[in-house]
Amino acid sequence: MSADVATVEALNTELYDAIEAGDLDRLGVVWAAGPHAEAVTCVHPGWPVLRGRTAVLRSWAVIMANTAYLQFFITDVAVDVIGDAAVLTCAENILTGVGGPSDASADSLPGGRVVTTNLFRRTPEGWRLYLHHASPVLEPSDIEPGDIEDET
Amino acid sequence: MSADVATVEALNTELYDAIEAGDLDRLGVVWAAGPHAEAVTCVHPGWPVLRGRTAVLRSWAVIMANTAYLQFFITDVAVDVIGDAAVLTCAENILTGVGGPSDASADSLPGGRVVTTNLFRRTPEGWRLYLHHASPVLEPSDIEPGDIEDET
Numbered sequence: 001m002s003a004d005v006a007t008v009e010a011l012n013t014e015l016y017d018a019i020e021a022g023d024l025d026r027l028g029v030v031w032a033a034g035p036h037a038e039a040v041t042c043v044h045p046g047w048p049v050l051r052g053r054t055a056v057l058r059s060w061a062v063i064m065a066n067t068a069y070l071q072f073f074i075t076d077v078a079v080d081v082i083g084d085a086a087v088l089t090c091a092e093n094i095l096t097g098v099g100g101p102s103d104a105s106a107d108s109l110p111g112g113r114v115v116t117t118n119l120f121r122r123t124p125e126g127w128r129l130y131l132h133h134a135s136p137v138l139e140p141s142d143i144e145p146g147d148i149e150d151e152t
Numbered sequence: 153m154s155a156d157v158a159t160v161e162a163l164n165t166e167l168y169d170a171i172e173a174g175d176l177d178r179l180g181v182v183w184a185a186g187p188h189a190e191a192v193t194c195v196h197p198g199w200p201v202l203r204g205r206t207a208v209l210r211s212w213a214v215i216m217a218n219t220a221y222l223q224f225f226i227t228d229v230a231v232d233v234i235g236d237a238a239v240l241t242c243a244e245n246i247l248t249g250v251g252g253p254s255d256a257s258a259d260s261l262p263g264g265r266v267v268t269t270n271l272f273r274r275t276p277e278g279w280r281l282y283l284h285h286a287s288p289v290l291e292p293s294d295i296e297p298g299d300i301e302d303e304t
Contacts, residue, residue: 039230039232041230041241041269043267043269043287045287045290046287046288046289046290047267047289047290048243048265048267048289049228049241049243049267051230076201078191078193078203080191080282082234082235082236082237082273083234083235083236083237084234084235085234085235085237085239087237087271087282087283089193089201089283091200091201113200115195115199115200115201115285117193117195117269117271117283117285119239119269119271121234130232130234130239131239131241131269133267133269133285133287134287135195135197135198135285135286135287135288136198136287136288136290137198137199137200138197138198138199138288
C-alpha cells in the first residue's frame with residue numbers, strides 16, 4: 001500500500017469519526033480550505049449538490065444537530081491515487097437513533113446503506129477532502145448481482 | 153476555459169448522447185479501458201457500486217434495453233481539472249417513457265432529477281470516464297436553500 005493510499009484511508013476514517021463525534025472543528029480540518037474553499041462539493045443522500053465550504057460545513061452542522069446518534073460501519077473501501085487526486089469509494093452502513101445508542105436496534109436502521117465517492121486532493125497542508133457524494137441504496141434492483149458480475 | 157475542461161465537457165456530452173442513442177459501442181469508447189478496466193466504477197441512482205468495465209457496460213446495456221425513451225437535460229455543469237484527473241458534477245434532468253417520445257409528457261417524469269459526479273482521467277488515448285456516481289434527488293430537504301447558502 002502506498003503512503004498516499006494509507007494517508008487517504010486514514011483521512012477517510014477521520015471524516016466519519018468526526019461526524020460520529022459531532023465535531024465540526026475536526027470535520028473542518030478534513031475538508032479542503034483556502035483556494036479550494038469555493039469548489040468543495042457535497043451531496044448528501046437524496047440531496048441536490050451543495051457547493052462551497054461554508055454551505056457544506058453548515059449542512060453537516062444541521063445534520064449533526066438533528067441526529068442524536070450516528071454510527072458508521074465503513075466497508076468496501078477502494079482507493080485510486082491519480083497524481084494529486086485520490087478517489088475513494090466505500091459503503092456507509094449507518095446506524096442512527098434519536099434517543100441514543102440504546103434505541104438503535106438492528107430492527108431500526110433508518111440510515112441504512114449508502115454508497116459514497118470521496119474525492120481527496122493533495123494540498124500544501126496535506127490531503128484534504130474535496131468532494132463527497134453519498135447516495136442511498138434503494139430497493140434491490142431487478143438485476144441480480146450474478147447478471148452484472150464482471151467476467152473479465 | 154482550458155482545453156482540458158472543454159475536452160472533458162465534450163466527453164460528458166458524448167456520454168449522455170451515447171446513452172440516449174442506446175449505442176453501447178459509443179459508450180464503450182467514453183469509458184476507460186486497458187489498465188483501468190478493472191477499476192472503473194459506476195453507481196446508478198439507488199444502486200450499489202458496480203466495479204469493472206464489463207460489469208458497468210453490461211449494466212448500461214440492461215438499462216438501455218429496458219428503456220424505450222431516455223432523454224437527458226444536463227445542467228449545473230462544473231469541472232475541476234486536477235492534473236490527470238478531472239471531476240465534473242452536473243444535474244441530469246431525465247425524461248423517460250416506455251412507449252416512445254409521445255408518452256413522455258411533462259406530467260410523466262419518472263426519471264426525474266439526478267445529481268452526478270463524473271470523474272475522468274487522462275489516458276494515452278485521451279480523457280476517459282473512470283467513475284460515474286449518479287444519485288436521485290429525493291423529496292425536498294427540511295433545509296431551505298437559503299439556510300445552506302454559501303455566505304463567503
